[in-house]
Amino acid sequence: MSDPGFRPIADRLQARAAKVLLGSGGLGGAIFILLVLIFVFAVAAPGFIGTGNLLNILRQYSVSLILAVGQTLVIICAGIDLSVAAVAALSGSVMGVAYAHLGLPAPVAIGLGLASGFMVGAFNGLVITKWRVPDIIATLGALTAVRGIALLVTGGLPVPDFSQVVEGRRMPPEVTLFGSGDVYGFPLIIVVAAACVLIGWFILNRTKLGRAIIAVGGNREAARVSGIDVDRTRFWVYVISATLAAVGGMLLAGRLTSANALMANLMELDTIAAVVIGGTALFGGEGRVSGTVIGIFIIGVLANGLNILGLSDFWQRVVTGLIIIIVVAIDQWRRRVGAREST
Amino acid sequence: MSVLELREISKAYPGTVALAGVDLDVDAGEVHALLGENGAGKSTLMKVVAGAVRPDAGSMRIDGREIPLGSPAVARRHGIGIVFQELSLVPTMSVGENVMLGQWEERRFGGVDVSRTIGRAREYLVRVGLDVAPERRVRHLGMAERQLVEIAKALSREVKVLLLDEPTSALSERESHRLFQVVRDLTAQNVAVIYVSHRLPEVLEISNRVTVLRDGKLVGSLATLQASEAELARLMVGTAFDLNRRTADSRRPADHGQPVVRARGLARPPRLKPFDLDLHAGEIVTVFGLVGAGRSRLARTLFGIEPSTQGSLELFGRPAVVRSPADAIARGVGYVGEDRAVGLVPRMTVAQNITLASLARLGRRGLLNRTTERELGSRYVRELNIRTPSLEQPVSALSGGNQQKILLARCLCSGARFLILDDPVRGVDVGAKEEVFRIIRSLADDGVTILYLTSELREARALGHRVLVMAGGGIAAELPPSASEDEIMTLAGGARV
Numbered sequence: 001m002s003d004p005g006f007r008p009i010a011d012r013l014q015a016r017a018a019k020v021l022l023g024s025g026g027l028g029g030a031i032f033i034l035l036v037l038i039f040v041f042a043v044a045a046p047g048f049i050g051t052g053n054l055l056n057i058l059r060q061y062s063v064s065l066i067l068a069v070g071q072t073l074v075i076i077c078a079g080i081d082l083s084v085a086a087v088a089a090l091s092g093s094v095m096g097v098a099y100a101h102l103g104l105p106a107p108v109a110i111g112l113g114l115a116s117g118f119m120v121g122a123f124n125g126l127v128i129t130k131w132r133v134p135d136i137i138a139t140l141g142a143l144t145a146v147r148g149i150a151l152l153v154t155g156g157l158p159v160p161d162f163s164q165v166v167e168g169r170r171m172p173p174e175v176t177l178f179g180s181g182d183v184y185g186f187p188l189i190i191v192v193a194a195a196c197v198l199i200g201w202f203i204l205n206r207t208k209l210g211r212a213i214i215a216v217g218g219n220r221e222a223a224r225v226s227g228i229d230v231d232r233t234r235f236w237v238y239v240i241s242a243t244l245a246a247v248g249g250m251l252l253a254g255r256l257t258s259a260n261a262l263m264a265n266l267m268e269l270d271t272i273a274a275v276v277i278g279g280t281a282l283f284g285g286e287g288r289v290s291g292t293v294i295g296i297f298i299i300g301v302l303a304n305g306l307n308i309l310g311l312s313d314f315w316q317r318v319v320t321g322l323i324i325i326i327v328v329a330i331d332q333w334r335r336r337v338g339a340r341e342s343t
Numbered sequence: 344m345s346v347l348e349l350r351e352i353s354k355a356y357p358g359t360v361a362l363a364g365v366d367l368d369v370d371a372g373e374v375h376a377l378l379g380e381n382g383a384g385k386s387t388l389m390k391v392v393a394g395a396v397r398p399d400a401g402s403m404r405i406d407g408r409e410i411p412l413g414s415p416a417v418a419r420r421h422g423i424g425i426v427f428q429e430l431s432l433v434p435t436m437s438v439g440e441n442v443m444l445g446q447w448e449e450r451r452f453g454g455v456d457v458s459r460t461i462g463r464a465r466e467y468l469v470r471v472g473l474d475v476a477p478e479r480r481v482r483h484l485g486m487a488e489r490q491l492v493e494i495a496k497a498l499s500r501e502v503k504v505l506l507l508d509e510p511t512s513a514l515s516e517r518e519s520h521r522l523f524q525v526v527r528d529l530t531a532q533n534v535a536v537i538y539v540s541h542r543l544p545e546v547l548e549i550s551n552r553v554t555v556l557r558d559g560k561l562v563g564s565l566a567t568l569q570a571s572e573a574e575l576a577r578l579m580v581g582t583a584f585d586l587n588r589r590t591a592d593s594r595r596p597a598d599h600g601q602p603v604v605r606a607r608g609l610a611r612p613p614r615l616k617p618f619d620l621d622l623h624a625g626e627i628v629t630v631f632g633l634v635g636a637g638r639s640r641l642a643r644t645l646f647g648i649e650p651s652t653q654g655s656l657e658l659f660g661r662p663a664v665v666r667s668p669a670d671a672i673a674r675g676v677g678y679v680g681e682d683r684a685v686g687l688v689p690r691m692t693v694a695q696n697i698t699l700a701s702l703a704r705l706g707r708r709g710l711l712n713r714t715t716e717r718e719l720g721s722r723y724v725r726e727l728n729i730r731t732p733s734l735e736q737p738v739s740a741l742s743g744g745n746q747q748k749i750l751l752a753r754c755l756c757s758g759a760r761f762l763i764l765d766d767p768v769r770g771v772d773v774g775a776k777e778e779v780f781r782i783i784r785s786l787a788d789d790g791v792t793i794l795y796l797t798s799e800l801r802e803a804r805a806l807g808h809r810v811l812v813m814a815g816g817g818i819a820a821e822l823p824p825s826a827s828e829d830e831i832m833t834l835a836g837g838a839r840v
Contacts, residue, residue: 206711206713210711215688223699224668225685225686227667
């Protein structure tokens with residue numbers, strides 16, 4: 001190792017890794033749990049380890065991950081978005097109806113799907129910042145209303161519905177490709193999810209909006225006296241969340257080559273769990289997108305592993321719920337210890 | 344005999360030694376002052392006594408019995424009561440309920456007998472001389488009254504040792520004296536009081552003994568009668584300096600030319616009455632007022648936090664409508680409020696906090712240029728001599744004085760040429776205070792206009808080229824800094840009911 005440039009870089013990498021893993025708000029606890037889970041299932045569940053199964057987990061949880069990225073930004077901004085899964089269902093349905101029932105061109109159908117998500121996000125943002133409705137109530141209301149709109153759009157039937165379908169259409173080919181296609185055996189939906197993760201990370205860490213999101217979540221009053229437009233920041237964070245949810249919903253429709261108003265049911269809870277497992281503070285101001293990725297992995301690995309073990313769905317729910325609580329408890333404990341040592 | 348004995352208390356944090364083998368003996372019925380600069384270890388020592396921090400080494404005895412360290416519940420059970428600088432009251436509850444928080448009178452089936460609880464609180468309110476109906480909600484009280492509620496709350500548990508952390512930082516002089524009377528009454532009842540303060544005159548006035556910490560070490564413990572202000576200051580800082588030094592200031596800068604700030608009839612009734620204001624470049628104008636006089640409202644209105652509803656304002660020669668802090672910042676106005684907790688984003692780093700009001704400067708379009716951010720951060724850390732291990736340090740880990748400098752740096756970074764400083768050195772100790780004053784003076788020398796609002800008469804006179812006196816929500820008078828304290832006090836109190 002005589003290369004003079006090597007040591008400093010190695011040291012920096014090491015320091016950075018240590019910070020990410022162990023620093024306050026780091027990923028240590030979540031990564032540890034994930035590794036333990038993988039180890040346990042690798043030993044106990046035959047067939048768990050293997051590219052086929054692992055890719056399968058990634059494929060299945062890509063949509064949740066995309067929604068969870070938006071949720072991460074919202075929660076860091078000290079908000080919460082309960083409407084993400086409903087928006088996903090709406091956008092998937094709108095796109096499906098537009099393409100398969102109305103016979104609109106694929107780009108138009110996709111555009112309509114995106115627009116429906118954008119509009120719900122803007123509505124959430126306005127209700128929260130202008131009407132001063134608390135985030136949790138505003139998005140709870142939106143959750144119900146948006147599912148209702150999706151039911152109206154689809155008539156309560158799965159899309160495509162063969163009595164209304166135009167010339168054998170199902171879902172736009174682009175969406176089917178990205179939702180269920182693969183390149184050399186690698187599912188494209190994972191690539192899209194990874195791109196969404198990168199976009200979320202970029203917004204949070206490399207843009208002024210991201211800085212504003214963290215500041216507003218960390219201390220709203222301080223952000224205001226620093227001249228940051230608090231309302232505008234919160235508005236955009238809900239728009240981003242809903243737009244990502246729309247992307248996720250359309251991919252889900254592509255993966256299933258079908259959409260319905262009740263799909264992605266309760267997925268909003270998965271996203272919130274993933275964000276919190278990933279070490280993002282529920283009261284805002286602190287968090288990372290990479291943590292959310294780990295959080296989704298934990299949820300996905302658990303469900304998949306328990307499935308292979310042949311645990312009944314009833315027991316799966318019990319175990320998953322408890323593990324979410326335990327992971328966050330460990331994380332809280334680690335923070336307390338960390339805080340005691342560093343202040 | 345000592346009611347509280349600390350032996351060899353040590354506590355190290357990564358990078359710093361907060362306490363290095365500190366001993367402390369406090370007698371029953373005495374007021375024991377604890378003095379020290381930022382980071383001297385006062386707060387850590389107080390937290391050790393209160394059980395909020397577990398030291399690495401050392402022991403504590405109360406009435407000769409060794410007490411396990413590191414548990415707030417144990418400390419409380421043994422008669423340690425603490426009033427932190429950041430008050431811990433529930434604003435939506437009544438005064439009485441707050442005093443008896445956690446010790447409610449119970450009814451059967453776990454119900455709370457509110458009226459009996461409040462009745463018991465009355466006794467403690469009398470002991471602290473607070474003449475407020477116990478049914479009143481705490482959120483309607485001023486800072487001074489809340490402080491007394493907090494003390495009454497500490498008294499409601501059998502307290503042998505009462506810790507007061509900067510208790511007068513939010514109080515006017517008159518209210519401080521009322522607090523002193525309360526403290527004296529308590530010591531007459533054999534309670535020991537540990538009094539943390541950075542205000543030397545009041546330490547000399549109230550305490551029986553003074554212990555001085557510097558860099559985590561005990562540098563002196565002496566009877567107050569034998570101590571002088573200069574000696575204590577020397578012990579704290581390590582070198583001699585004159586507290587009352589008036590730098591080559593007081594010469595008022597040439598005030599020809601247009602005023603930089605020109606307000607006519609600006610107001611936000613009913614709390615802030617119409618006022619006129621003319622401030623020139625390079626001028627330091629202090630605003631003195633007792634608590635409730637409307638000082639902070641004036642500051643918040645000028646900065647757009649509570650926008651004015653009438654009157655006109657010109658900034659830098661142009662008419663300005665300031666409806667929000669963003670408007671004010673865009674027009675070159677900076678603001679540091681009296682409450683650091685409101686201004687800082689605690690978990691953001693030093694560099695991020697410094698540049699928070701300057702996001703527009705941090706790169707093109709919506710992108711963030713982190714190199715620019717670091718450069719700006721390190722520039723102001725250097726210029727204002729902010730003591731921090733690194734730019735990546737979360738500001739919550741810094742001392743009060745350094746946090747305040749970060750807020751100043753944020754204003755300067757945003758290009759402010761008119762600074763509104765509302766009691767910026769509240770709760771900051773002598774050394775850091777001097778440093779902030781020095782920064783303020785050199786900013787003024789560079790032509791920055793400064794409006795400095797304070798409830799400390801000495802600061803108002805020492806710093807200002809002119810002193811404005813506020814009372815009852817309006818500006819009552821303008822005086823030269825040479826005006827006597829009596830004269831200023833009379834004007835400040837005159838319109839007060």
